[in-house]
Amino acid sequence: MRKHCPRIVIENYYEPCILYLLSRGPSYGYKIQQHIETQLSCGVNISNVYRCLSRLHKEHCVTKAHEPSEEGPDRVVYRITREGKTLLKDWIQDLNKQKQIVNKLINSCSEL
Amino acid sequence: MRKHCPRIVIENYYEPCILYLLSRGPSYGYKIQQHIETQLSCGVNISNVYRCLSRLHKEHCVTKAHEPSEEGPDRVVYRITREGKTLLKDWIQDLNKQKQIVNKLINSCSEL
DNA sequence: ATAACTATATTAAACTTGCATATAGATATG
DNA sequence: CATATCTATATGCAAGTTTAATATAGTTAT
Incomplete structure (x- = not known):
């Protein structure tokens, strides 16, 4: 028997x-990690x-800039581009669709 | 620019x-496919x-039985086991957690 | 006959993930 | 002052996953 669902x-x-x-x-990688974890x-x-x-940068969805830090080593600061904003909009549409499916599944299963 | 979000x-x-x-x-594979697509x-x-x-069977979450069909070739009919039901319950819990995160993201983004 | 539908399964290439590892500056603690 | 911890970025590798293509084969319709 498997321990648990492998991936959320x-x-x-x-x-x-x-x-x-x-x-x-x-923002930059390290900070983004903490934001996702806390927020x-x-x-x-x-x-x-x-x-x-990296992938987002290769696809021109973000720009990249090296900037110094006062608390540690230099940071690679990313900024979203117009293309990135379009991609985010697409994502939100997909997430909405997904939400409906997840709801359908959860509701169906709660009846069991 | 990427065409679209790669995976929903x-x-x-x-x-x-x-x-x-x-x-x-x-149920069996072919029918399950159609159910997911329609339902x-x-x-x-x-x-x-x-x-x-296959994976679910290997993990004892479903049983397997060859059964004849009136409309085509034989089918491999699967039935859920108690272990499978437990796994489903775990999944539902995870989906609930996921739903909250998706909602948070969608709501945050709708404010933009 | 032949195409379309039903039905299962595997192969190969590409991609993704987690974990380990490497590097390195800044800060705190003993 | 040495050492640990925190900040910060990045890549290599093994394992796992996905897609598309392919193989097989019985049934039904035209």
């Missing part, structure tokens, strides 16, 4: 979370945050 | 869908349905 979905879909956070202002109460694998940011 | 979550998480359908009665309006890759059923 949203935890593996950093993209909309990161795009959302960046839509509220520039969304999601476990985060830091590797995936950096990988996701 | 639930479409790739057949497991709770399949477990739910099986909790309502025995949940989800696109389904049939390969993944069979693979998911």
Whole structure:
């Protein structure tokens, strides 16, 4: 018997979370990780945050800039682009669709 | 610019869908595919349905039985086990948690 | 006959994930 | 002053997942 459901979905879909956070202002990997963990109460694998940011940059959804820090080493600060905002909108539509499906499943199962 | 969000979550998480359908009665791969598509309006890759059923069987969450069909070739009919029902319950809990996160994201973004 | 539908399953390539590891500056503690 | 902890970014590898293609084969309709 398996211990548990292997993956909780949203935890593996950093993209909309990161795009959302960046839509509220520039940020960088380390800080984004902490925001997701505190604001969304999601476990985060830091590797995936950096990988996701890389991908978004390659796809022109964010810009990249090296900036000094007062608390530690330099940061790579990301800013969302117009393309990134479009992608976020698409994500929200998909999440809405998904929400309906999840609701259908949960409601159906609660009747069991 | 990427065309679209690459994956909508639930479409790739057949497991709770399949477990739910099986909790309502025995079924088989081909029929499950159609049920997910019609009842949940989800696109389904049939390969993944069979693979998911295989995995569930390997983990003793479903039983397997070859049964003849009147409309085509034999079917492999699956039935959910007690372990499968437990797994479904775990899934529902996780989906509830996920739903909250998705709501938080959607609501935050709708303010933009 | 032949196409379309029913039905199951595997292969190969591409992709994703988690964990480990590497690097390195800044700060705190003993 | 040495060492640990925190801040910060990034990649390699093994394992797992997904998609598309392919193989097989019985049944039904035209």
